[in-house]
Amino acid sequence: MSLVLPEWDFRLQTQGVGLYSLAVSKKSGHIAQRIESFQGQDLDAHYLGYFDCFNRQLFYEAHDVLEELWLADRHGPNGAYYKGLIQLAGAFVHLQKQRLRPAAALFKLAKANFDKYPAMHERLDVKGVVRLIDSWHDELDAAGYEFNPLRGDNAPRLGLREKSKSRGEMGVELAGGDG
DSSP states (O other): OOOOOOHHHHHHHHTTOHHHHHHHHHHHHHHHHHHGGGTTSSSOHHHHHHHHHHHTTOHHHHHHHHHHHHHHHTTSTTHHHHHHHHHHHHHHHHHHTTOHHHHHHHHHHHHHHHTTSOSEETTEEHHHHHHHHHHHHHHHHHTTTOSOOOOTTOOOEEOBOEEETTTEEEOOOEEOTTO
């Protein structure tokens, strides 16, 4: 079986870019579609797209959406923060796939990254997220990593504070079901 590539793809192949770039390009297209409705807002569209995906239990997609932003700033002031958010989404990917110990490991890593930031950062209640992480990790640990606390009806939801012209930031949505 031979692989037939469109002319544009073939040029990429012959220039040494390879199939990896084709996959990344396809991935970038999917990400662009996910964040399109968030363009032009006061926060980065990738950042807003992360929360949209996360709250719809599209944890792998949340990871993908934020990864592009993290790669650009991984050594910058928000690098560990974005990495913590990616690890948090990754922990829930593992829970969805019944991989409880890897989920617990990612919860710990995410918490360690969030511990570097103030209680409120980038309009997120980081302290509340850390409590959420502790709750999910503690539930896994108490059950000896034999029981998955994630059910369809108890997945957490993360929200950002609204920006107010007169008072800075106000209001927060951070719900966590039973977990």
